[in-house]
Amino acid sequence: MKKYNPITADILTELKLIVGEKHCFSDEEKLANYANDETPDSKYACLPEAVVLPATTEQISRVVKLANRANFPVVPRGAGTGLACGAVPVGGGVVLSLERFDQIIEVNATAMYMTVQAGVRTDEVQKAAKAVGLFYAGDPCSGDSCFIGGNIATNAGGNRAVKYGTTRHQVYEFEVVMPLGEIVRLGSRLNKNTTGYCLEQLVMGSEGTLGIITQATLKLKPLPAQVIDVLAVFTDVDSAIAIVGLMLRAGLTPTCVEFMDNAAVQSVERFLQERLPHSEHGHYMIIQLEADNEQDLENKTATLDELCSENGAIAVLVADSQKIWKARKAFTEATRLESAVQSFEDIVVPVDRIPEAVAVSNRIANKYGLAIRMVSHAGDGNIHLTLFRGELPEDEWDQRLTGFENELYEIIYRLGGRLSGEHGIGYKRKDLMQKFTDPVELDMMRRIKLALDPNLILNPGKIFDVE
Ligand SMILES: Cc1cc2nc3c(=O)[nH]c(=O)nc-3n(C[C@H](O)[C@H](O)[C@H](O)COP(=O)(O)OP(=O)(O)OC[C@H]3O[C@@H](n4cnc5c(N)ncnc54)[C@H](O)[C@@H]3O)c2cc1C
Incomplete structure (x- = not known):
């Protein structure tokens, strides 16, 4: 990475003049809140040298102009819920938090x-x-x-x-x-x-x-006139996933199609301490449908029921919306209890290739002896794998994870997939990005970055290295 200048006392004074004394700090205790995002592995944490909390666009512009003059990095930060270390200041410098832009x-x-x-x-x-x-x-x-x-x-x-x-x-x-x-x-x-x-x-x-x-x-x-959430439970993953294609071909246009494998269902059940239907062996498809009127909703629900039942569902239930979405949204927190250190993968494949992607993920995780939980925005071909370090020593975990990822993404790219459907590349997936992206495509990205950010001030060390 390019060499940057440290944040000196003079620069701190200038930053304070721009955003106000109260809204710029460099004491370690406060900086620690800006050292990581929600990526569940503390090895990625990195303290910034200073944090600024501007209140206006003009203040941001002045901070960025100062950074270009004084040669220090600026890392924009929202709420810090990212899962790719995008807001982590890996090159030091200043974290610029948008938390006061709340209107x-x-x-x-x-x-x-x-x-x-x-x-x-x-x-x-x-x-x-x-x-x-x-x-x-x-x-x-x-x-x-x-x-x-x-x-x-x-x-x-x-x-x-x-x-x-x-x-x-x-x-x-x-x-x-x-x-x-x-x-x-x-x-x-x-x-x-x-x-x-x-x-x-x-x-x-x-x-x-x-x-x-x-x-x-x-x-x-x-607002949609009518909405229903349906929980379809399957005992095998392939039948559950096959519902995606069947629904789309039947013209159902679902709003949400979320998959949770049985290990994920059980993990959430333990975390919420609430009984979930068929949790002993069920894989979940949570499907939301919208309709213009009651009749339309009834017709769509009947078609969905038929498709799921014909395809082996052991239960097709009208879900308690609040309860089922609470369960789906609790997944990330629930798995944290199982292993403090994890790797989230954010695979995306063409929708018709999901069954192969799911099978291959399970097979390779098994080969490397890695415990795995799976949820998926299945309607988008986006699969979230959570792999647990558990009790593995750090070097053993790193070795197995690297082997797993390299083998997995070879196949994912052959299926027409990519590294990330929604979480992004950030810092965490930068090496995989370099390995799996067409060099011509990567070079185009580098040239765009250099054209717009010739001094490499904004969020350096993310997505790809420029130098
Ligand atoms: C429990 C949980 C569930 C999640 N579910 C989903 C999900 O369903 N779908 C999904 O896509 N993601 C999900 N995420 C990931 C995360 O919430 C999203 O990536 C979200 O968009 C990040 O927003 P943030 O404000 O927290 O950004 P941050 O984490 O602060 O930053 C993320 C990236 O955006 C940049 N950035 C932030 N704000 C700005 C700005 N104003 N201008 C320029 N750059 C900026 C940062 O530099 C960084 O690279 C989930 C995360 C958790 C912890």
Whole structure:
């Protein structure tokens, strides 16, 4: 990585002048809160040299301009719920937290949009939309803690992406501070636009390496008239997963299709201390359907029931929505109790290749003697594997995990898949990115980074190395 200058007392003074004395600190105790994200392995933690909490876009721009002049890295941070070490300051420097950007600026129910600052929590966006009879479709499982700016920076997915797309599909436009400190609005409140390069789509999903998002205008939708959550329970994984293709071909257009393997179901049951149906041997498919009216909902539910039953489901139940989503969303916390150190994989494959991806993941985990739990945004071909270090010594764990990942991703790429469906590359997957990405594609990314951030100030050491 490029050599940066340390944050000197003079730089600290300048930072304090920009954001205010109270909103810039460098004492170790406070810095520790900004040393990691939710990646469950403390080996990735890295203390920043200072943290700034700006309150305006102009302040961010001035911090970034100072960083270019004084040669120190700036790492944008939302709520720190990321799972790829994207907000971890691996090159030192300054963490720039968006936590004071917490205002909802405008909710326009007539034109169906909402403008919010980047540090507004995702569930606050959902609630504000609901309060005016509308609906924000972005729905990561971390919605009660992550920020909308973090969602845009990672192109977060979540439960409803199968019908509504990922975060990049929910955004009209946003304001962003570019790596040299310029402030620009990218995108527009238009439904079509072929006016030059689509720069907003380049910055969305760039994990804080191409710009700092400060506010965004989001698309809202009418609330669905009817919604039902169905729990279909299967005793074999292949039959459960096969439901995805059957539903899509039957034109059911589900809103959510979430898979939990039996080990995941049992793990959540132990954590919540609540009995879950058929937990002794059931794999879950949680399917949400929306409809225009009661009759439409009845027809869709009957079709789903038929498809699941014909395909071997041992139970097809109308789920208690609150209970079933609580169970699904508790997965990450539940597995933490089983092993403090874990590796999350975020595989994505074409939807028709999920059965092979699931089988191969299980087979290779078995080969390396690694305990595994699996949940999946199955409607998107996105599989989350949680691998446990358990009692393994660190070097043994590292060796087995490396063997597992290299073998697995060879096959995943052959299936047409990629390293990450929604969590991003960050720091954690950088080596795998280098190994599995087409060198021409990687070189294009490097040249874009260098063109926009010639001094390599913004979030260095993430996604790929430039030098
Ligand atoms: C329990 C749990 C469940 C989760 N479920 C999902 C899920 O269903 N779907 C999903 O996609 N993810 C999920 N995640 C991962 C995580 O919540 C998302 O990646 C989320 O979008 C991160 O938002 P954040 O505000 O916490 O960002 P952070 O973790 O703070 O940052 C993430 C990345 O974005 C950059 N960044 C943050 N804010 C900005 C900004 N304003 N401008 C520029 N760059 C910025 C950072 O530099 C970093 O690279 C889950 C995580 C947990 C712990």
